C-alpha cells in the first residue's frame with residue numbers, strides 16, 4: 001500500500017493544503033467480521049475522492065463512519081480538525097456539516113419535496129421560514145426539479161428523487177458531501193442527470209467522497225480513486241493511473257470484471 | 262329528557278317505550294357520560310401511548326425497560342381490576358382525588374378516565390410500535406444525517422409516518438375503548454351501562470328492549486368512528 005494522500009493531484013478546483021477529513025488507523029468490526037482494517041485516509045478541502053471496490057469490501061461502512069452513522073472500534077476521525085463527537089448535540093451539529101446522499105434516496109415520504117429541503121434548515125440551522133423556503137427553491141432550481149416542489153417523493157422518478165436528496169443535503173451548507181452509490185438504484189436513463197449535478201458540485205469546489213462504479217464520473221470529476229477490498233484500502237491513485245494502469249492484483253481483477261460488463 | 266316536555270318521538274312510541282316517559286331514566290345523559298369518558302380517555306391514551314412507544318424505542322435502556330414492563334403488566338391485567346385499583350387504591354386508601362373535589366361522582370369519573378388511559382395506552386403503544394416498524398430505517402438515517410436530534414427524528418419523521426400506517430388499528434383501540442367505558446360502572450360512574458343495569462332491574466318486563474336500546478346506542482357511537490377512521494386511514498397513507 002503506497003500512501004498517495006501526500007501526492008498532490010490537481011484537477012479543476014485545486015485543493016488547498018488543508019485537510020478536511022482525516023481517518024487515522026480506523027478499525028471497525030461487525031461481530032467477527034473485520035469490515036474496516038487500519039484505514040488511513042486524508043481528504044483535502046475541495047478534493048473529490050471516489051471510493052471503488054467489490055461488494056462487501058466496506059465502502060458503505062467507510063462512508064457511514066465519517067458522519068458516525070456507524071461507530072468505530074478504534075482509531076480517530078477528524079472533521080475540519082475536530083474529532084468526531086461521540087453523541088448528543090455536538091454530534092448532531094457535526095452531522096449537519098457533513099451532507100449524505102444515499103443509494104435509496106431516503107427522502108421523507110410524508111413531506112413534500114420543498115418540505116424535505118426546508119426541514120434541516122428549519123429544525124437544525126433554525127433559519128426563518130421565508131429564508132429557508134427561498135434557499136430550498138433556489139437549490140431545487142439548481143438541481144433541475146424546481147417544478148416538482150409541491151409533490152411528494154413517491155410521485156417523482158428515481159433520478160428526480162436523488163437530485164432532491166442532493167438539494168436537501170446542500171441546504172445545510174455542508175463542508176463535505178458523502179455519496180454512497182448515488183446512482184446504483186437508478187434506471188440507466190436517469191443516471192446521467194444525477195451525475196451531472198454531482199459534476200457541477202465538484203467543479204464548484206465541494207469536498208466530496210463518492211462511492212461509485214461510474215468510471216466516467218471518476219475520470220472527469222475525481223482527484224483521486226481509493227480502491228478498497230476486504231476492509232482495506234488496497235490502492236490509491238489518480239483516476240487515469242488507476243483505470244489505465246492499476247498496480248495491485250485485486251484492482252486489476254476487479255477492473256477486468258467491471259470493464260467487461 | 263325531562264318529563265315536562267316529552268319529545269314527539271317518545272310520544273309517538275308511547276306504548277312500547279312508556280318506561281322512558283316517566284322521565285326517571287336519563288338515557289341521553291348516561292350516553293353523554295359515556296361519550297365524555299371515551300373522549301377524555303382517548304386523548305389521554307393517545308398521549309400516554311405515544312410516550313410509552315417513544316420509551317420503548319429510545320436508546321436509554323432504563324426507559325426501554327420501563328416501557329416494556331409497563332406495557333406487559335398493564336395490558337395483561339383485566340380492566341376491571343385496573344379501574345377498581347384506581348378507585349380503591351388511589352382514592353379510598355390513599356385519598357388521591359385527582360385535582361381535588363369531594364363529589365363522589367366527579368372523583369369516580371376522573372379515576373375511571375385514569376384507569377382507562379392507563380390500560381388503553383398500552384394498546385396505542387403497541388399499535389404505534391408496529392407502525393414504527395413499517396417506516397424504513399433509511400428515513401431515520403437520513404434524518405440523523407441532517408443533524409436532527411433523537412427526539413426530532415422520532416417526532417418529525419418516524420411517528421408521523423407510523424401514525425399514518427396505524428390509523429385502522431388505532432380505530433379498533435378507540436372502538437374497544439368506547440365499549441370498555443362500561444367498566445366504569447363498577448366504581449359508580451353513571452354512564453350508559455350503569456343506567457342499563459338500573460333499568461333492567463326496574464323494567465324487567467322490557468329487558469330485551471332495554472338491552473337492544475343500549476346496544477343500539479353503542480353501535481351509534483362506534484360505527485361512524487370506524488367508518489370515519491377507515492376513510493382517514495386511506496387518505497393519510499404514506500406512499501413510498
Ligand SMILES: Nc1ncnc2c1ncn2[C@@H]1O[C@H](COP(=O)(O)OP(=O)(O)OP(=O)(O)O)[C@@H](O)[C@H]1O
Nearest residue numbers: 030031033035053054055056057058059060061062
Ligand atoms: N449492520 C451490519 N451488520 C452486520 N454486518 C454488516 C452490516 N453492514 C454491513 N455489514 C457487512 O459488512 C461488510 C461490508 O459492508 P459494506 O456495506 O460496507 O460493503 P460495500 O463495500 O458497501 O458493499 P456494496 O458494494 O455491496 O454496497 C459486508 O460483508 C456486509 O455484509
Ligand SMILES: [Mg+2]
Nearest residue numbers: 059060061181
Ligand atoms: Mg455499499
